[in-house]
Amino acid sequence: MKKLCIVFFALVTITSTFAQTTTCKAKHYMADTFEEVQWTGDKKHGKANGRGTAYYKDGSRFEGTFVKGVQQGKGKFLIKNCQPSNGTDYLIIVSNWIDGKENGETAMIYSPPLKVKNSRPALYFGGNSRAGKTLGTWYAYGTDGTRIGYLKDGNIYADWGLESIVGILAAIGVGIVGLTAIAAASSGPEIWLLIIIF
Numbered sequence: 700m701k702k703l704c705i706v707f708f709a710l711v712t713i714t715s716t717f718a719q720t721t722t723c724k725a726k727h728y729m730a731d732t733f734e735e736v737q738w739t740g741d742k743k744h745g746k747a748n749g750r751g752t753a754y755y756k757d758g759s760r761f762e763g764t765f766v767k768g769v770q771q772g773k774g775k776f777l778i779k780n781c782q783p784s785n786g787t788d789y790l791i792i793v794s795n796w797i798d799g800k801e802n803g804e805t806a807m808i809y810s811p812p813l814k815v816k817n818s819r820p821a822l823y824f825g826g827n828s829r830a831g832k833t834l835g836t837w838y839a840y841g842t843d844g845t846r847i848g849y850l851k852d853g854n855i856y857a858d859w860g861l862e863s864i865v866g867i868l869a870a871i872g873v874g875i876v877g878l879t880a881i882a883a884a885s886s887g888p889e890i891w892l893l894i895i896i897f
Contacts, residue, residue: 725753725761725768726799728776728792733768743767763796770796800831812842818855819847826850 723742724733733746740751746768747753753761763774770776775793791808794801805828812820819841826837837850848855 720754723747723768725755725765726770727755727757727759728761728770728799729759729778731799740765769799771798772796794828797830801828802830803827818857821847821855824850 720737720739721742722735723738723745725736725738725747726732727734734755736747736756737754738747738751739753740747741749744767747765748767750764751762753765755761758779759777761770761774761776763770763776764772773795775791778790778792779788789810791810792801792805793808794805795803804825806823806825808823809821812822814820818839821839822842822844823840824837825840827834833850839847839850839855841847848857850856
């Protein structure tokens with residue numbers, strides 16, 4: 700019993716050590732500068748280094764890996780007050796980060812959904828990035844998860860793709876399992892990336 704108590708105490712001590720926050724420097728996505736943050740991971744030379752969560756003074760946070768204070772690898776950045784003019788309080792960017800920029804498959808999720816001219820509100824956008832810049836076609840998805848169009852010049856244009864197929868099949872009585880299979884086959888990895896987040 701005594702050995703069990705000692706092992707339990709050691710585990711509690713180790714766990715609480717890893718959960719403690721400390722202050723250090725980390726790069727902020729919006730300002731592209733190093734800022735003082737509350738950090739739950741290791742640090743090296745005063746900068747976040749390793750896996751953890753960085754809490755910024757403006758209410759934003761990054762969950763993932765840092766190397767010398769810069770985001771590297773898979774992670775998600777919750778940015779507060781990203782587009783108040785469009786009624787958006789939070790933006791979550793999920794991607795593979797290289798040198799603090801999005802690379803590869805990327806999802807941008809808005810809360811509340813982003814108000815878009817000539818379109819339904821967009822909950823999230825999905826596509827590819829390289830060094831923080833969008834590549835190829837990016838698609839917009841509505842609050843129900845259906846694709847509502849594609850992005851071009853900062854606007855959403857209806858593409859009459861997945862949304863119209865789902866609408867027609869739902870009207871003729873295809874079951875939810877069939878719709879899910881069609882959505883999975885038609886939407887690409889963006890929808891699965893969003894599902895994994897939640």
